[in-house]
Each structure stands twice: as structure tokens, then as C-alpha cells.
Amino acid sequence: MEHKTAGGMDASALPELDDAQFRQWNELLESRIGIVIPPERRAFLATGLRTRMREIGCSDYQHYFDLVRSPGRGVPEWSVLVDRLTVHETRFFRHQESFALLREQVLPDFAERGGERVFHAWSLGCASGEEAYSLAMLLDDELGARFGVMGTDVSQPALAIARAGRYRARRLEGVPESYRARYFEPEGDGLYRVSEALRQRVCFSRHNVQHLERFRLQGLDLVFCQNMLIYFERATRTRILDGLAGRLAPGGVIVIGPGEVLSWTHPEMERIRFANTLAFRRRADT
Ligand SMILES: C[S@@+](CC[C@H](N)C(=O)[O-])C[C@H]1O[C@@H](n2cnc3c(N)ncnc32)[C@H](O)[C@@H]1O
CATH class of the missing domain: 1.10.155.10 (Chemotaxis receptor methyltransferase CheR, N-terminal domain)
Structure with missing residues (x-):
């Protein structure tokens, strides 16, 4: 035409x-x-x-x-x-080792230190929501209802899908069988919706990571940021990570994708050693 x-x-x-x-x-x-x-x-x-x-x-x-x-x-x-x-490719439990790190180290550490505190997680560059809901399933399974997840992205259409929480059966491939039964409800026509109870623990908001100062959340226990920094220049990645470090609670963790930054260091952060992951913890005394 x-x-x-x-x-x-x-x-x-x-x-x-x-x-x-x-x-x-x-x-x-x-x-x-x-x-x-x-x-x-x-x-x-x-x-x-x-x-x-x-x-x-x-x-x-x-x-x-x-x-x-x-x-x-x-x-x-x-x-x-x-x-x-922008590229919105994503999957549930996309980088399995990062979720293993959370399950085996980060969440047990939090449970030991955190007492009755609520765990606050941020899925940054969450696209259509699979990452935020993956975190929510894991947190619900490991911590019970004491958590909240915030997902942010610059793309409104991606966020609309995330908010609806409705996915085709084939998109659920990475979700463990027991989680599928527990956290998804079939809606017919091959569609599944994230359960109401889980959706209530996850909220989505439009946010451009270039304007970190406009995002007010502080005292986070986890920032999960994968497959977004790779689209930015090195100096931008460093600036964003520096800003994210300042949003963490003592003991809070940033998980990025392996290889997404090569040599980032920060005086208040220490590297977490866990196979095939790239993660940093804010020192508990800072
Ligand atoms: C490839 S997806 C990654 C999705 C998910 N984190 C994952 O690893 O599966 C990258 C996302 O980053 C978002 N994005 C790109 N630039 C952004 C910015 N400046 N602020 C916030 N989100 C941004 C895109 O809209 C896209 O949804």
C-alpha cells in the first residue's frame, strides 16, 4: 500500500x-x-x-x-x-543459574538476617513481565507472602502484557511443573493467567532507567537486571549500576547477566561467587 x-x-x-x-x-x-x-x-x-x-x-x-x-x-x-x-525478548526463569543463586544463597541469607521483614525486589527492564513473575513465584515458594516485586520498563505495550499476566501455554515452558499448577490458572484457548494472589504481589510501572533519580524506591533487597545493560555503552552501564547500588538495603543484591559488565566495582559492594552468575551484595555494614 x-x-x-x-x-x-x-x-x-x-x-x-x-x-x-x-x-x-x-x-x-x-x-x-x-x-x-x-x-x-x-x-x-x-x-x-x-x-x-x-x-x-x-x-x-x-x-x-x-x-x-x-x-x-x-x-x-x-x-x-x-x-x-527495543528488544523485548524474555522467558520465565530465563537464566536458571541466577534463580539458583537466589534460591540457594540470597533467600536463605535474607531469611536468616531479615526476621519478619518484607523482601522487596525490582525487576528492571522487565519487558512483558515473565522475569518479575518468575521472581514472585520463587519468593512466594521460599518466603511465603512476605515479599513484593516491582517490574519497570520503558515500553508501554510490554507493560500492558505484564499487567494482564496472561500468557500462551508455550511461553510457560521454563516454569517448573509444580509452579505451573500453583501459580497459573487456565483460561481456555491455550491461555494461562498468573494467579490473582501472585499478581497482587507484583506491580508494574513505566520507568526509563536513564532517569534513575525519578524512581523513588529505596532499601531494596534485590535488583534483578538482565539483558538490558548490554544495549548501553560501558560508561552508562557503570553509571546505572552505581545508582542501583545506592538503592539497596544493607545486604541487598544486584543480579545482572553474566558478561553484561566486565569490571564494575563499588566501595559498598562485594561480588558474590556463584557458578555462571554475575551478582553483587551490598556490604551489611554500609
Ligand atoms: C531483552 S529485554 C530483557 C527482559 C528481561 N529482563 C529478561 O532478561 O528476560 C530488555 C528490556 O529492556 C527495556 N529497556 C531498554 N531500554 C530501557 C530503558 N532506558 N529503561 C527501561 N527499560 C529499558 C526494553 O524495553 C526491554 O523490554
Whole structure:
């Protein structure tokens, strides 16, 4: 289908992004959400832009650039574009070793230290919610009802799926059988919904991690942040991790994906040694 803009240009015949345009879009993406698209993924950026521009009948990269930066229409348009240019791939219990670390070390340590305290966890870059619900199932199983999970992401459509907590049967593959029976309710047509009781312990909110200062939660026991930092430059990863360290309760833990940062250190944090994981604990005396 052809889209004609007001100027009569054909939006289906958009040219390739040139170097200056690629730089301009990358700078905007990095400054707003931290994401840097490497040169070898230029085609991904161009396809995302072109697809969206065709949908709205815009045939000029500069017009579209000005549109997403405009104060009125630019706000919802930016939100749609961000959703298109971010990767939302996720699974329940995606990185099994990280969940084993929680079950075998972090939660027993907390139970020993925590007395009757509620365990507060944050799934950062939670996409469509599988990670946040995986944490909730594990916490419910290990700690009973004394926990809360907050999931945040920059993508509104991903958060809408997370809030509904409804997934196709094949998406439940990574969920242990006993958890499936306990925490999911069949809804027919191959759909399963996270049980009401578990959903009540998990809430979701839109948050851009580039603006950590706008997220008010403090005293967290766990920040679980996997497969998001890899899209950011090294200095950005370090800045975000420094900020996250300051949100932890003494003894609180950050779990990221193995290899997501190479050499992060922080005076108040110590590395947790557990096979094939990358995790840090805030020293109990800080
Ligand atoms: C690949 S998914 C990871 C999902 C989940 N953590 C996992 O490991 O399965 C990365 C998520 O990070 C989110 N994201 C990217 N940039 C972000 C930002 N600046 N602030 C918050 N979320 C962001 C994306 O929208 C996406 O849902």
C-alpha cells in the first residue's frame, strides 16, 4: 500500500539512512533511553523507522525526527518508536543459574538476617513481565507472602502484557511443573493467567532507567537486571549500576547477566561467587 504525505512523496520509497542521519538518530536514542545501535545494526534502525514512518504517512527522516522531538504529538510518537526499537525478548526463569543463586544463597541469607521483614525486589527492564513473575513465584515458594516485586520498563505495550499476566501455554515452558499448577490458572484457548494472589504481589510501572533519580524506591533487597545493560555503552552501564547500588538495603543484591559488565566495582559492594552468575551484595555494614 502506498502512503502519500502532504507533500505528495511516496513513503514506501524511503531512501537508506545516510551516515549523518544514522548518527542523529543514535544520539537521540542514547540521550533519551541509553540505547546505542552499533553500525552493523543500522538496517534494524532503518527498518524500524521506515515501518513506523509508512504507518503514519511520513516520507522524510528529518520531518519524522522533528515530530518525535516535538512537545505535543512527539510524546506518544516517541513512546511507539521506543517500543519498536527495543528488544523485548524474555522467558520465565530465563537464566536458571541466577534463580539458583537466589534460591540457594540470597533467600536463605535474607531469611536468616531479615526476621519478619518484607523482601522487596525490582525487576528492571522487565519487558512483558515473565522475569518479575518468575521472581514472585520463587519468593512466594521460599518466603511465603512476605515479599513484593516491582517490574519497570520503558515500553508501554510490554507493560500492558505484564499487567494482564496472561500468557500462551508455550511461553510457560521454563516454569517448573509444580509452579505451573500453583501459580497459573487456565483460561481456555491455550491461555494461562498468573494467579490473582501472585499478581497482587507484583506491580508494574513505566520507568526509563536513564532517569534513575525519578524512581523513588529505596532499601531494596534485590535488583534483578538482565539483558538490558548490554544495549548501553560501558560508561552508562557503570553509571546505572552505581545508582542501583545506592538503592539497596544493607545486604541487598544486584543480579545482572553474566558478561553484561566486565569490571564494575563499588566501595559498598562485594561480588558474590556463584557458578555462571554475575551478582553483587551490598556490604551489611554500609
Ligand atoms: C531483552 S529485554 C530483557 C527482559 C528481561 N529482563 C529478561 O532478561 O528476560 C530488555 C528490556 O529492556 C527495556 N529497556 C531498554 N531500554 C530501557 C530503558 N532506558 N529503561 C527501561 N527499560 C529499558 C526494553 O524495553 C526491554 O523490554
